[in-house]
Amino acid sequence: MSQKIIELGDELMIKFVDLYEKTLKENGYKLTNQRRVVLETLYNRVGEHLTAEEVHQLVKMVNPEIGLATVYRTLQLLSELGLIDKLNLDDGVVRYEIGEMETKHRHHHLICEECGTIMGVDDDMLDALEEAFSKKYGFKVTDHVVKFYGVCKSCLQKQGS
Amino acid sequence: MSQKIIELGDELMIKFVDLYEKTLKENGYKLTNQRRVVLETLYNRVGEHLTAEEVHQLVKMVNPEIGLATVYRTLQLLSELGLIDKLNLDDGVVRYEIGEMETKHRHHHLICEECGTIMGVDDDMLDALEEAFSKKYGFKVTDHVVKFYGVCKSCLQKQGS
DNA sequence: ATATCTGCAAATAGTTTGCATGGCC
DNA sequence: GGCCATGCAAACTATTTGCAGATAT
Numbered sequence: 001m002s003q004k005i006i007e008l009g010d011e012l013m014i015k016f017v018d019l020y021e022k023t024l025k026e027n028g029y030k031l032t033n034q035r036r037v038v039l040e041t042l043y044n045r046v047g048e049h050l051t052a053e054e055v056h057q058l059v060k061m062v063n064p065e066i067g068l069a070t071v072y073r074t075l076q077l078l079s080e081l082g083l084i085d086k087l088n089l090d091d092g093v094v095r096y097e098i099g100e101m102e103t104k105h106r107h108h109h110l111i112c113e114e115c116g117t118i119m120g121v122d123d124d125m126l127d128a129l130e131e132a133f134s135k136k137y138g139f140k141v142t143d144h145v146v147k148f149y150g151v152c153k154s155c156l157q158k159q160g161s
Numbered sequence: 162m163s164q165k166i167i168e169l170g171d172e173l174m175i176k177f178v179d180l181y182e183k184t185l186k187e188n189g190y191k192l193t194n195q196r197r198v199v200l201e202t203l204y205n206r207v208g209e210h211l212t213a214e215e216v217h218q219l220v221k222m223v224n225p226e227i228g229l230a231t232v233y234r235t236l237q238l239l240s241e242l243g244l245i246d247k248l249n250l251d252d253g254v255v256r257y258e259i260g261e262m263e264t265k266h267r268h269h270h271l272i273c274e275e276c277g278t279i280m281g282v283d284d285d286m287l288d289a290l291e292e293a294f295s296k297k298y299g300f301k302v303t304d305h306v307v308k309f310y311g312v313c314k315s316c317l318q319k320q321g322s
Numbered sequence: 323a324t325a326t327c328t329g330c331a332a333a334t335a336g337t338t339t340g341c342a343t344g345g346c347c
Numbered sequence: 348g349g350c351c352a353t354g355c356a357a358a359c360t361a362t363t364t365g366c367a368g369a370t371a372t
Contacts, residue, residue, distance in 0.1 A: 092336095092361075233338075
């Protein structure tokens with residue numbers, strides 16, 4: 001069955017799809033169109049933090065047949081495989097975003113309490129901290145989640161004027 | 162109407178109840194038995210991270226009439242007032258715990274992926290980092306949430322043997 | 323060929339809300 | 348006395364699951 005593929009025109013995207021195929025195969029999962037479309041959708045929205053519902057809306061533009069349950073299942077799978085990241089802001093919805101392939105550094109989030117903007121930042125400042133914690137508490141850290149809440153640059157400027 | 166009060170026998174607890182009364186009054190909320198019982202329950206379980214359902218079970222031992230909805234409303238209120246802390250571990254349930262009155266330092270969580278233990282640690286290592294982030298991204302940080310995932314000391318020892 | 327995946331609809335789980343009654347200030 | 352808070356049940360929302368048919372390998 002033929003399936004319209006999103007026009008990539010981007011070397012990075014090809015690399016990403018390769019990784020997706022490799023990772024799924026290695027773990028014994030099938031390579032389905034639904035899964036690729038979900039991943040491509042996330043890729044096309046780098047920097048955004050989408051809910052399952054939002055991903056479903058976007059995905060339906062490419063293939064209207066894809067159901068919401070599949071989107072949920074796919075997001076969960078891709079997240080487990082480390083192809084995408086899960087993000088929880090305590091607002092009752094789980095969000096997903098493309099993980100950073102290029103760097104090994106986990107990235108963190110600055111959440112503006114004024115305008116709700118979520119800004120992802122890449123930083124290795126936490127690495128030293130992680131090690132310190134390991135030593136201090138005898139706890140072997142494998143991962144960490146850091147969220148900063150506050151007021152973003154542009155909201156600060158608005159407040160100033 | 163008379164209401165059985167949990168035996169305190171503890172100066173800290175009295176201080177805590179005082180704070181609870183003061184904070185509620187200052188914000189125009191009524192001082193009800195339900196609210197105090199919820200707070201005392203949390204206090205009696207310092208170090209644990211309870212779900213609304215769990216708090217409800219415990220609270221019913223003191224006063225079986227208290228409804229689940231009230232527990233939800235109360236936990237939300239106490240959390241907004243800063244009397245207790247909210248914690249989300251992405252397992253589909255929101256947890257609450259007594260906030261640290263003594264220190265200004267927010268505390269962080271070490272979550273063991275082996276046994277599920279959640280360990281709260283108090284540490285000011287993040288303060289420097291917060292400031293660095295503020296400078297670097299022009300973002301005024303007011304709060305942060307940090308979670309470390311990994312393997313706890315006792316699980317590491319079990320693995321070793 | 324066959325085990326996995328999908329779509330749909332129904333089920334679930336956690337949390338919220340409307341409303342009449344009860345209790346604090 | 349008035350208004351906020353409570354309890355109950357019903358409503359809601361996000362997410363999960365069962366199942367029959369479709370699809371990738």
